Amino acid sequence: MGYFQFHKSPLFLKIIFIISIAIIFFIGGVTFKHITVLKKSSDFVSKSHGVNIELERLISFIKDAETGQRGYLLTKDEDFLKPYLESKNAVKKSFNKVSKLTENSRAQQANLKKLLFFINKKQNYLSKSIYLTEDKNYNKNELAKNLIIGRKTMDSIRSQIEEMMITEKLLLNYRQQEYISTMNYTPLLIYLTLIVTLLLITIAFIKMNRDLVLLKKTINTLTVANEANNLAEIVGGFGSWQYNLDKQTFTFSDNEYRLLGCEPQSFTASGESFYQFVHPDDVDYVRENSINIQSEVNLPPFTYRIIRKDGEIRYFRALGRVVNVSSGERTYIGTTSDVTAEVEAKQMIELRNRDLESSNKELMAFNYIASHDLQEPLRKIETFLSRLVTKDYSNLSQSGQQYVSSIQSSAKRMRVLIDDLLQFSRTNKGEKIFEKTDLNIVLSNVLQELAPTIEDKKALITSDVLPTFDAIPFQIQQLFTNLISNSLKYSKENSAVEIKITATTCTAENEENIPDTIIGSNLYYKIVFQDNGIGFDQEYATKIFILFNRLHNKNEFSGTGIGLAICKKIVENHRGFIIANAIVNEGARFTVYFPVLS
Structure with missing residues (x-):
């Protein structure tokens, strides 16, 4: 009974998981390592044998060319030239194969450069000797000299090919030693890898277990936060919505429904169902802004009117932005705020500003016109005073003269005041x-x-x-x-x-x-x-x-x-x-x- 309970417990499944992963890593590591080493070793051996074979074929083709040349020189029979002529392409193909097989060896590539020099030299002197014998009066001493140089060149070719074979043999021995060395430390490496792997799996399991505990706490926290957000939406007078760009589906919060005068989740959340509440004059405007959701990362705030279920007209403001959730889906999250009070206050301020601007313009006009219109009667007062002082001032009583002086003084102050008012008006509106x-x-x-x-x-x-x-x-x-x-x-x-x-x-x-x-x-x-x-x-x-x-x-x-x-x-x-x-x-x-x- 105890074993049965253990078998059904999550602990048993976790142990099986760990053992399975360890076995797979072990077998996979050993297999991969040995297959890789064997493959490399096989490739090395195959290439080494290929190099030796091609080098032997190469020298064989050169010997055939030399034999054909000698036969032609002795008999003048052109049939002997056939192996000589065919050897050029054969030598070239064979040389290219050797070059391809030894492309990863700097030493062999250096040897090939020397070998190519001797091969070209040998072929040149073979051709030169044949060319000399075409002339009936050719110089036999020169021909003998060419043949001697050709024989020495052939010796150099043999020597260079032997050196390459020795180098290839050394490389093969080195590679075999490397293979043996690799096979010696492979078990140790496998066990170290196994230990590290087991350690990593253990750490991963511990972290997974901790993450599970943390996930439970996070879920609890998110549950509380979600309820707090719902309460905040009610208090703040706004609602929230989500639009899945991949699935093209909407989700409304409970308060989004309440803003529309409806019970929470009383209808299926969708763009069309929401448009039914939008004021007819604003539907096209809202649709135009909603199109941007498909292409823009951020939805700029915009204000529009809606008609609630009870018939009341309210002003809403919407804004949003795109977020990428952990599942890879792109989701538009947004908020809808009831800004009726704000819009009405703004309209009232604009109305008062227009009234104030109108009053200010009237006041400026009044100030300017009054200042100008005051000058005409003041000018007449000053004129008549001037005449009175000039003609009848001496006929006035002492008190009358004082009155005239007071009137002149007051008129002068009025003149200064009007001039200053005009100057101030000019400063304001100029x-x-x-x-x-x-x-x-x-x-x-x-x-x-x-x-x-x-x-x-x-x-x-x-x-x-x-x-x-x-x-x-x-x-x-x-x-x-x-x-x-x-x-x-x-x-x-x-x-x-x-x-x-x-x-x-x-x-x-x-x-x-x-x-x-x-x-x-x-x-x-x-x-x-x-x-x-x-x-x-x-x-x-x-x-x-x-x-x-x-x-x-x-x-x-x-x-x-x-x-x-x-x-x-x-x-x-x-x-x-x-x-x-x-x-x-x-x-x-x-x-x-x-x-x-x-």
Whole structure:
């Protein structure tokens, strides 16, 4: 009973498997080794005998040629020339056979070269002797000389053939010794091979047993992972599908059915069954993208509409890629996500963006038109005020004159405000045509434009050599004008104005003022405007660039709060940055960074 149980156990089958493999390896190894050795030995012996036979035939053909030559020389009977003439082809064929048989022996190939030299020499002198006797008055001494050389050459041929036979005999002895040596160590090699084989089979069995245990654990893990994936699909609102490219079959996950409003596995998974849920207007689009599954490795994401079983329209997004499973089959795996909320949010954003763009265009138009339309009544006010001051100012009472002065002052501020608004509008909507701009020329034009104010303030303005780069010339001139005017305006009383302009190059990584989002290797032109004016509190360093923002009362300093906002916009139009630093009563520093474009 115990034996029967052992016989039926998997252990018994494993032992039989190991023994069978060991026996097959042993028998196969021994048989293969002996057959290989015997075959080589047989080939060696056969070739050696073949070489000896052909060498004997070769010398026999040469002897026949020599005998035929002698018979012809003695009798002048041309029948004796027949073996002589036939020997040339026979010698050639025999020599080629020997060469073929000894092609793997360098020594014999070297001997054959010498033998060929002697054979050619022998045949030449045989032919030469026959040629001499054709002449009735031939020189007998020369003929005798040729015959002697021919006999010596024949001796050399015999000697060379004997040397080749001896060499072949040595090779045969060497090969026989090699065969005996091989047969001596073959059993040891067989047993070593057997031991290694058994060891490898044992290792393979151990690994197979471990893999089996690991496989069980993996199956358990995959079962848990599959359930977790099903739960993740439910929570994440997506489904998965597989398409076997070889079998052309689909597989849907449970949640793929739920996304369609159906019970899991309620219908057979296929392309046609899925198309029934696709919105009629999107069916052709989905089919066109699905064709790519047959030829592309990756399925790019695309969005389409479906009509659920309950009639609700939802937006789906599909994507996938090809994977090669261990069985060799190519399978497309993909996911289907319900992106209805995302699409609706995007549509809402696009609608709001269009509304915002429309509002922005209306605002720009309003700003431009209002600024222009305001100039006409302002021009009339200024005209009538000018006439009133010219003709009737002295007739007005003191309070009336004050009123007129206040109206003139207000009209002047309105004029400046309108001009600044126009300038800001132009900066925002003007065409951004870049051209090579020499900042030194720009600075020179600005200084000429501001010459009266500079002279009135007794200002000293110094500058480094400024760079030349692609820019919008009129905007750069406006930038320089505003910054220098700002320094002249906010100067100290009873103190000469000093404005220093410096220019260097820098990289973003070495400048803390440039945002971290800028790549560190980018080069920038750094231009600094430093003055010795009244300065300002550093906490207002960013606020001063905001439109209509003023740090001082209009009665203290004139201005509209637009100039620095224009500067910021101009620098941004050039993809640069502007930074303000200041100390109260010590001065202000405006640093402008322009990118160095390659």
